[in-house]
Amino acid sequence: MGDGGVGRRTFLAAMTGSGAAATAAADPAADPAAAETADGAAGGPEAEIRALVGRMTVAEKLGQLQQLAWTGATGPGGSQTASAEQAARKGELGSVLNIFGARHSNALQRIAVEESRLGIPLVFGLDVIHGFWTTFPIPLAQAASFDPEVARVDGEVSAKEARSNGIHWTFSPMMDVTHEPRWGRIAESCGEDPCLTSAFAAAKTRGYQGGDLAAKDRVAACAKHFVAYGGAEGGRDYNTVDVSESRLRNLYLPPFKAALDAGCATVMASFNTLSGIPAHANSHTLTEILKEDWEFDGVVVSDWNGVGELLPHGFAADGADAGRIALTAGVDMEMVSTHLADHGAELLASGRIKEDRLDDAVARVLRLKYALGLFAQPYVEEAEAVPGPTPQTRKAAREVAARSMVLLKNEGEVLPIGPGKAVAVVGPFADSRDMQGTWAGPGGEKFPPVTVLHGMRDGAGRGARVTYGVGATKAADVVVVVVGEGAKLSGEAASRSDLGLPGDQEELIEAVAATGIPFVVVLLNGRPLTVGNWVESASAVLEAWHPGIEGGHAIADVLYGKVNPGGKLPASFPRNVGQVPVHYNHENTGRPYDPKSPGNTYVTGYSDVERTPQFPFGYGLSYTTFEIGTPKASVARIGAGELRRGETFEVEVSVRNVGEVAGDEVVQLYVHDPVASLVQPVRRLRGFERVALGVGEAKVVRFVLGAEDLGFWTNAVDGRFVVEAGRVDLYVGSSSDARSACTIQVD
Template sequence: MSTDHEDRIKQFLGLMTPEEKLGQLQQLAWAWDTGPGTSSTEEAEAAARKGLLGSVLNVFGAASTNALQRIAVEETRLGIPLLFGLDVIHGYWTTFPIPLAQAAAFDPAVTETDGEIAAREARSNGVHWTFAPMMDVTHEPRWGRIAESHGEDPYLTSRYAAAKVRGHQGTDLAAPDRIAACAKHFAAYGGPEGGRDYNTVDVSEQRLRNLYLPPFKAAVDAGVASVMAAFNTISAVPAHANPHTLTRILKEEWGFDGLVVSDWTGVLELIAHGFAEDGAAAARRALGAGVDMEMVSTTFAEFGRELLARDAITEERLDDAVARVLRLKLRLGLFERPYVDESAAVTEPSPATRAAARDAATRCMVLLKNDDQTLPLRPGLRSIAVVGPLADSGDLLGTWTVPDAQRRFPAVTVAEGMRAAVPQAHIVCVPTGTATGAAADSAGQAEAVTAAASADFTVVAVGEPPALSGEAAVRSDLELPGDQRELIAAVAATGKPFAVVLFAGRPLVIGDWLDSAPAVLLAWHPGLEAGHALADLLTGAVSPGGKLPTSFPRAVGQIPVHYNHERTGRPYDPAQPDEKYVSKYLDLADGPQFPFGHGLSYTTFTTGEPSLSRTGIPADQLSDGATVEVTISVRNTGDRAGDEVVQLYVHDLAADIVQPVRRLRGFERVTLGPGESTVVLFRLGAEDFGYWTNDPEGVFVLERGAIDIYAGNSSTARKCSRLTIN
């Protein structure tokens, strides 16, 4: 913590009136409408001119931010600059794959690169602060915001959370190419009942700490500048007014000295929750619990003086909140450089950033199925049909993109990518109907089938468009919308070779059509360079190496289905499939359609047994920082180069709190040529073997006993070694 910053904060606090202090806790929205209660541009300008505004969101562009900043800096008594925030989720101009797709790379460098490029582009346009990364671990694919998450595993999400913070913030927030990150949503937002957004989350303390909180702790340890409260309740207490999470855990236990911001009107919504009877009560409960800045709703500013006067909030708490706002502005260097150089603003993606987005997209795609080496495309094809509702669509950027980027820089289409990659082939593109479930275009489908019957190979581009994923995009049916399944069946009936390219912002239910599709490549929503990246993989210029960061269910009724579930007293045993009185469905095969960690390559790999540096270790040595080294050999047994993700899982056989059947505790993506091999090293310590109890004070325990350590290329790995903690 900078002494100079703290001295300046004290000076400002000594000069500020209560109204000015409360003004620093207010964030208003610019004219871009993203939800209920939108503030007008005039309201934000008026508050800034009175010195009663701390931040503005959804304003961007160097000229616009400079104009508003001049009001705050040059026309107010104290000249405190404004903090400009924007949802820069997976790119500013250069749109990268959605976060869920990035997690499929099993390579945090992908998201760090995204963060660096987005920060450079955003900061040059006057944006100081992004509301990312979202690190809500979720087992709920119906929930649209799974697209913005990193999937179902806390360890994988933690690694990505830290990487995104590093990418956005670097080592100096005041640098002209860095922005402040925001860890959201605190906490347990990913566990809503029924998958419905903004809904109830009833969670035990141990699950809160073992599943939902680790990524936030990783972000805090990485130096994240801010944290956003969640819309949901946490065991019947709204997250916006939850002192246990916001103050006791985040600020006291973890020592977080950054800024806690509400979500959009989240403070006012305490009334709808039934947790506050009016705006004054909402302000009292949220500010008292640890929220430092209020987004869009205005209860702090409206009722703060009244609450101070009757000691409903303390001056100490108010000053602490204001100090956190000022601290972030000082760390960003806004007092020294409140404006941006309008002539230096980045206004479009560069060839270098496009290349980075293309590389990221190829690393994120997952080959789900590839019978008889259908892919890559064989050389010498004379004609290729590209059919389906997404065959010629530029709407592949994904949810949460900057509106101007969507309009000005749409994604490279599948057809465009194939024409560039296979110029010698005749590419016939036949878009069919829609991917939203709207009325099908039967004429287009007939034309598509005719094209497939005449082509040497067909690429069937199907899935859900970005509009069906993201915030407030909950689906009860996760199968392909509309008549896309019928299209796949009709193409299959031609008897000609084809592959399905599946675009999605979530795990989808892949039904009967899977049996008829010889190859399925999951492209997610791959961003700006979608078509080029896809062509790289289809043609074999790049071999797929992505893995699933979330399980794919067989049916919606199976949800939640995830690899890291707890063992039951009557677990299903595949060796006894007819046993009735076990945990299973009568009408559905056990387990997901595709498990966490699954992903194929154009080559083959073998993974060796995990080799332990020791088979036994005293618990007190682990508690003192000792580690166990685990080495795993991996060999490319095929005839072409490729990537494999070596995955390491642990299972505590018996504990005072029932443990998940598997917990991911290590992964490394390696590239090997034909016949090449390497050895991957992991170091496991107390945090990998222990767990948090249900004690609300936060008790982490490391028990004695046996730990099974699994190694392989998915969560179904069977090669195992045993460690004894004594």
């Protein structure tokens, strides 16, 4: 993984010291010499893995590549509980997903370790996306913080809760860059930009894994979905993706590389086809790029029934063919479908799959188990299982939620709500517990969130009055209208063709507007919405997303001014659904829209709607005001060869709080190459920093840029990165509309 195998060394280092002695104890036939390498002194884990693979039967090898689902799992394949127990007993099972709870996982683990021939432990996986017991805001919301530390905190808390409850492996982070708000899984993503997504992917990976996967409070991360899942046509989930090699490498691949450079242990293949080849059958991405170019030595797991879906894709003739194609392309473990386990022996005997490829896949699975310390300690201490959220984790979730909110509008300084103000809270989500969002984890049902009404009543100062219901608005100084979309309207298989507020919520906003009372609209949603029909009538608009278990308190913290909002949009908000896709990092055309020449109709765009989004990427207001100066580059010229040899330069800019309260500004740096051999995006985010400033305080922000920031990947299939000579424009500001600029010359 990574240049020079940096990621590979990071992953292998986590395995040093895994217990070969436990392997020998579980397997009476084990080579005693292997046990002597427990501390890596005489060959290390790789020697142990090779020895163990050499003792395995074909059925046991194929079993290590099989992941089955536990009771309660839904979707294609259904529950496989009984099959999992039987396979574990025979030593023909590698992993189980959707089982959790220390007692339950230990019981199944004992079958595998104490009753099978070789005693190889199972690895247990679960979708811990934005919390286990303590539900944090959805990933899209976290990206709005423009602070990767929030993702690291989520990962760390989630890992501790999950590992103590028997989970070793989470199918997260999801890092699918997307320009499609209609796509439900944008809620699980970090939005439309690869630079922002890369930073959050690396941070979340570090939060989950820490420095030692064998630690009792860490889990293995999984970079998903590999690759370009976010490019689904029409935003329809699971749909076709057709991209050039350059767009694949410049837009969709960078976050995966960042996660692997951070040591991410596993990768999941995606559901989509990629330029006609299903991702589970794509040797170019899974083997040539991932395993060869990036030297990834971890596990590639299929998505749910992803191998089986090669049949309806029309890419495999039958189950045996599907298993052959997936394994050969680079899939190491099959989730839910059982084509490799069912047909692998026959495929091997006939030469349709190769023994060295089979052994490689098995070794990768065993490598993960060694890294997790499962050979040394396959069980969890049931008395140490974390039973639920703690005051500390709730505090962390509350802080992250408030940090992730974006102030979209604030006319007349309606916000923050002043002391003693009478507040009416109305709307279908005012006292709703539907705030956790998609993939909320087991804590989503067991530990209900704080509602907005509850949070507002807790947050109101002494003597303040908070009432609930439309009838209460007459006596209110400020009305808080809480609207949005429920969790089931975003996430997997929840694409929408209409991005407006569902039902009669817009009519409710219009009715409140008709009263003439100042009002705030709080949005609870899992995607960018169209707000054009009502946004002008609202005094203020707060994008709160699906904020998690402490959402009501966090919203109150922002509305009452205990927290000054500093979040920015990680994805553009379209004016209407017909604009989609509309995103900041688009390429120019031969007839680009020029706002200085609005009368020219022969330009790209639509005749019935403005060409710009309602709110652009990187946009967000504050209760204070900031001034960002003119950027200055540390060099006027730099050689392309110098950049390719690792030389860097700095861009610095000053930012000052010129308002009346302390607050955060996100300083954003964008790059544009105006003349290139491949048409470049009009802007590319290449740096950002969230800066906290007191009243009157100033700070100089510095960004370090190098070849990866000024160059790009061409359409060469084997991957060619170039840094070309010419002028480069550097923009710095508070959103993707930044106008302050400087230039450098690449020679």
